[in-house]
Amino acid sequence: MWEDFSTDEVTVPQWGRREFLKMSALLGAAGLFAGHSLSARAAAMIDLPFVNGERKLIPAGTFPQKGEMILQRVRPPLLETPWSVFDRHIFTPNDQFYVRWHMPDFPDHVDVKSYRIRVTGLVKKPLEISLEELLHDFPLREMAAVNQCSGNSRGFVNPRVNGAQWANGAMGNAVWAGVALRELLQRAGVKKGATHLAFRSLEKGMAPFPADTRFEKVLDLEHGNDGEVMLAYAMNGATMPLLNGFPVRLVVPGWYSTYWVKMLTEIEVMDHPGTGFWMTKAYLIPDTPTGYMTPGEKGVKMVPINRMKPRSFFTEPGSGARVAKGHPVKVGGIAMGGSTALERVLFSADGGAHWQKASLGHDYGPYGFRAWQASFTPEKTGAYTLMVKAVNRQGEEQPLQGGWNPGGFMYNAIEHLPLQAV
Amino acid sequence: MNRHGIFSAGCTLLLAFGLASTAVAGAASAPKIHWKSERITLPTSDLTFTGPGGQVLNTYCLMCHSADFVNEQPAVSLVTWKVEVNKMKNAFGAPIPEDQIDHIAEVLYQRFGPPKP
Numbered sequence: 001m002w003e004d005f006s007t008d009e010v011t012v013p014q015w016g017r018r019e020f021l022k023m024s025a026l027l028g029a030a031g032l033f034a035g036h037s038l039s040a041r042a043a044a045m046i047d048l049p050f051v052n053g054e055r056k057l058i059p060a061g062t063f064p065q066k067g068e069m070i071l072q073r074v075r076p077p078l079l080e081t082p083w084s085v086f087d088r089h090i091f092t093p094n095d096q097f098y099v100r101w102h103m104p105d106f107p108d109h110v111d112v113k114s115y116r117i118r119v120t121g122l123v124k125k126p127l128e129i130s131l132e133e134l135l136h137d138f139p140l141r142e143m144a145a146v147n148q149c150s151g152n153s154r155g156f157v158n159p160r161v162n163g164a165q166w167a168n169g170a171m172g173n174a175v176w177a178g179v180a181l182r183e184l185l186q187r188a189g190v191k192k193g194a195t196h197l198a199f200r201s202l203e204k205g206m207a208p209f210p211a212d213t214r215f216e217k218v219l220d221l222e223h224g225n226d227g228e229v230m231l232a233y234a235m236n237g238a239t240m241p242l243l244n245g246f247p248v249r250l251v252v253p254g255w256y257s258t259y260w261v262k263m264l265t266e267i268e269v270m271d272h273p274g275t276g277f278w279m280t281k282a283y284l285i286p287d288t289p290t291g292y293m294t295p296g297e298k299g300v301k302m303v304p305i306n307r308m309k310p311r312s313f314f315t316e317p318g319s320g321a322r323v324a325k326g327h328p329v330k331v332g333g334i335a336m337g338g339s340t341a342l343e344r345v346l347f348s349a350d351g352g353a354h355w356q357k358a359s360l361g362h363d364y365g366p367y368g369f370r371a372w373q374a375s376f377t378p379e380k381t382g383a384y385t386l387m388v389k390a391v392n393r394q395g396e397e398q399p400l401q402g403g404w405n406p407g408g409f410m411y412n413a414i415e416h417l418p419l420q421a422v
Numbered sequence: 423m424n425r426h427g428i429f430s431a432g433c434t435l436l437l438a439f440g441l442a443s444t445a446v447a448g449a450a451s452a453p454k455i456h457w458k459s460e461r462i463t464l465p466t467s468d469l470t471f472t473g474p475g476g477q478v479l480n481t482y483c484l485m486c487h488s489a490d491f492v493n494e495q496p497a498v499s500l501v502t503w504k505v506e507v508n509k510m511k512n513a514f515g516a517p518i519p520e521d522q523i524d525h526i527a528e529v530l531y532q533r534f535g536p537p538k539p
Contacts (some may be wrong), residue, residue, distance in 0.1 A: 160496035
């Protein structure tokens with residue numbers, strides 16, 4: 001059934017011959033291929049560290065253009081990046097970048113010849129830009145940035161909240177290449193009185209779903225015009241997988257992924273904020289300094305989710321690892337500042353009583369991951385709890401306890417790593 | 423127009439520490455894009471709900487999403503299940519009859535039990 005993947009309409013740029021062979025063997029052996037049911041066959045299982053966290057680890061090729069992923073939902077797809085990927089890559093490979101779709105009828109094809117991006121509304125000259133024009137008629141903008149689902153790590157939120165029960169893998173870091181939105185707005189000429197930008201895509205509700213379920217996100221004009229918000233046509237040097245938003249995706253650096261509209265087709269310049277479901281009912285957080293509240297609290301004013309919080313993670317050693325007493329242990333991982341650059345990463349080997357500054361890896365820009373490293377020597381045998389904490393340029397740091405809101409959004413508690421010294 | 427890339431992607435954590443400056447200095451040029459139409463075929467799920475109330479869940483949940491998503495949820499209160507089922511109807515537009523909302527919420531609550539402390 002490999003033929004299903006190799007027609008002219010499908011490109012699978014990330015896979016080399018070796019992966020091809022490996023996947024063909026898998027497909028042949030287990031009879032797994034797109035268009036067929038996932039339920040009946042055996043799959044490796046993975047246990048995410050929360051109650052009811054058992055998931056399938058699906059092999060490369062189960063979903064088109066995707067590698068091995070944690071299966072959160074078949075339809076519409078929710079695929080989580082296995083944690084081992086972050087151990088090996090500061091930039092998340094496209095084929096293992098997490099996938100999140102809301103509606104069952106999202107588009108399964110893109111015709112690149114007829115695809116247009118329209119700039120409409122309060123502009124002097126409405127635009128209709130083809131993919132070739134986007135590629136050749138505007139200056140290239142490149143940026144390293146983390147794309148993170150608003151609900152990343154929801155499975156750790158306490159009390160538990162319904163929704164996708166992600167561990168920490170609903171995020172990814174990529175070098176995005178494309179065009180600054182400001183370039184398009186300049187060419188169209190924004191009229192006086194404009195205040196907001198609405199972003200729409202190929203994703204539209206179909207029967208039996210009402211028309212207003214079409215996916216629309218809205219940003220302030222000033223934000224969209226800041227020279228950083230961009231239309232990306234490539235991630236990590238290649239076109240993106242269809243499931244990640246091919247051919248063009250909005251990049252809103254430092255903001256949660258709900259704004260990073262996939263398959264972007266329309267930018268409407270408006271004189272009012274968004275009124276649709278995706279701005280007024282979904283992805284709302286408490287209007288408090290932290291975005292958190294007390295579970296059960298009544299009458300809390302809600303606002304659209306926005307800036308990301310700082311986060312840091314361990315990638316080595318593995319959880320529960322055994323290390324030798326009296327010998328230095330190298331620890332490390334990845335960190336991000338969130339809506340602003342990372343200032344420092346602090347590491348504790350004694351459950352948070354003392355913190356030391358970790359050294360930071362190369363700085364690819366304020367919105368991407370940075371690697372961090374530290375070392376400690378366990379002086380006695382027994383259990384250790386390691387902790388890591390990111391602090392950003394605004395002085396915002398990760399809390400010891402995760403906050404709560406009804407959507408289970410913006411979890412960023414300090415990570416704990418248990419170790420055993422022997 | 424500057425079309426030279428400033429990043430070299432796909433670098434490992436080790437590279438991020440040791441050889442990052444080399445990687446950036448030797449940066450690749452802008453990505454070479456050849457536009458090509460795409461059509462994908464997605465896998466399906468034939469997983470269905472069984473046991474008490476399985477039928478009503480099969481009727482009203484599977485029209486929008488696969489059953490795995492429900493099975494993975496945490497135990498929450500009956501009130502929270504009602505909020506969820508109403509969200510599927512009112513926000514996502516699932517055609518669930520009004521008189522089935524409470525029943526579906528009750529079925530889900532019975533399946534998962536009371537929230538764990």
